[in-house]
Amino acid sequence: MKTSDENNILEVGGLGVSFRMPEGDVNAVRGVSFSIAGGETLGLVGESGCGKSVTAFSLLGLVPPPGEIISGSIRYRGREITSLVEDELRSVRGREIAMIFQEPMTSLNPVLSIGYQIIEGVRRHFDIGEKKAMDVAVEMLSSVGIPNPEKRYHSYPHEFSGGMRQRVMIAMALSMSPSLLIADEPTTALDVTIQAQILDLLLRIQKERGMTMLLITHDLGIVANIADHIAIMYAGEIVEYGRTADIFRNPLHPYTRGLFDAVPKIGGKRKRLKTIPGTVPALTGIPTGCVFHPRCPVGSAECLESPIELFGFRRGQTARCIKAGGRRVTSAKRASG
Ligand SMILES: Nc1ncnc2c1ncn2[C@@H]1O[C@H](COP(=O)(O)OP(=O)(O)OP(=O)(O)O)[C@@H](O)[C@H]1O
Numbered sequence: 108m109k110t111s112d113e114n115n116i117l118e119v120g121g122l123g124v125s126f127r128m129p130e131g132d133v134n135a136v137r138g139v140s141f142s143i144a145g146g147e148t149l150g151l152v153g154e155s156g157c158g159k160s161v162t163a164f165s166l167l168g169l170v171p172p173p174g175e176i177i178s179g180s181i182r183y184r185g186r187e188i189t190s191l192v193e194d195e196l197r198s199v200r201g202r203e204i205a206m207i208f209q210e211p212m213t214s215l216n217p218v219l220s221i222g223y224q225i226i227e228g229v230r231r232h233f234d235i236g237e238k239k240a241m242d243v244a245v246e247m248l249s250s251v252g253i254p255n256p257e258k259r260y261h262s263y264p265h266e267f268s269g270g271m272r273q274r275v276m277i278a279m280a281l282s283m284s285p286s287l288l289i290a291d292e293p294t295t296a297l298d299v300t301i302q303a304q305i306l307d308l309l310l311r312i313q314k315e316r317g318m319t320m321l322l323i324t325h326d327l328g329i330v331a332n333i334a335d336h337i338a339i340m341y342a343g344e345i346v347e348y349g350r351t352a353d354i355f356r357n358p359l360h361p362y363t364r365g366l367f368d369a370v371p372k373i374g375g376k377r378k379r380l381k382t383i384p385g386t387v388p389a390l391t392g393i394p395t396g397c398v399f400h401p402r403c404p405v406g407s408a409e410c411l412e413s414p415i416e417l418f419g420f421r422r423g424q425t426a427r428c429i430k431a432g433g434r435r436v437t438s439a440k441r442a443s444g
Pocket residue numbers: 126133135153154155156157158159160161162171172173174209325390
């Protein structure tokens with residue numbers, strides 16, 4: 108078990124989130140553990156539906172019903188988030204931990220001006236007057252590259268393009284000076300040039316402020332230049348974790364390798380991109396043992412015998428695969444949780 112490190116801003120341990128559905132519990136997040144050191148970026152990567160957003164919502168106490176956190180701990184600066192009541196959570200949200208949501212249009216209120224929405228958040232958390240809050244809003248809009256911020260301040264969300272709306276979302280999140288920023292697919296809806304601009308912007312602001320970041324994406328390419336560490340998530344579990352350079356140089360889990368094979372490479376011979384056969388398992392009936400087994404090119408019967416642990420290889424790189432040299436969870440460990 109990893110010991111607590113005082114450099115860590117966030118420590119998540121054994122997080123479990125389930126949705127209680129009429130057809131059975133959907134175990135969307137199972138035994139997820141990771142930590143992020145202050146000022147660092149963790150890239151959380153995985154296919155659609157693997158549990159990235161649900162993990163992020165847990166950190167803010169925002170898992171939508173019928174979902175609930177059923178196990179584990181989330182410590183933010185040493186403080187347990189899972190036991191906070193709604194009022195306490197509200198003071199953490201935005202000011203301490205801010206989130207850029209996956210859907211910028213649905214997260215902005217269409218009938219309120221952009222400036223008003225930024226000010227509202229700032230004044231909820233800081234004891235400052237309207238004029239000062241307006242200055243903060245204009246300054247933030249300017250720093251995320253919105254031209255004529257004094258004028259655009261009065262505009263409504265529909266008057267902005269997708270890229271500009273995403274910038275507004277970032278301005279809103281940053282206006283609270285959060286220590287930890289969760290960016291959930293901040294660029295998925297945008298074309299590649301805007302995508303690069305937004306990522307550069309996040310990186311620059313992060314450096315300037317020493318902000319800690321959890322960057323969520325389904326795209327390994329996006330985290331390559333931004334993340335210090337990467338956690339690969341599959342069907343509700345972290346299957347590999349490590350320093351970005353190590354994962355790129357030497358991916359250990361067959362799923363991570365599959366993700367790399369699905370990324371086009373410049374140079375090299377042109378060949379068909381590989382896809383990972385099969386689909387993500389239904390989260391109601393998770394197989395015992397390795398969850399990736401049904402789609403795994405190297406899997407065999409022994410992979411299904413018992414749960415596989417996130418095994419440490421070198422320099423902190425861990426993977427949940429016995430074929431890569433990992434181990435099964437021993438019965439003693441299972442008994443002690
Ligand atoms: N409101 C909900 N009700 C029931 N199940 C849900 C709900 N939200 C999420 N889930 C379940 O949790 C799983 C993980 O969802 P999540 O939104 O975290 O995926 P994701 O990794 O963020 O995917 P994407 O890349 O598409 O955003 C889903 O596959 C679904 O089974």
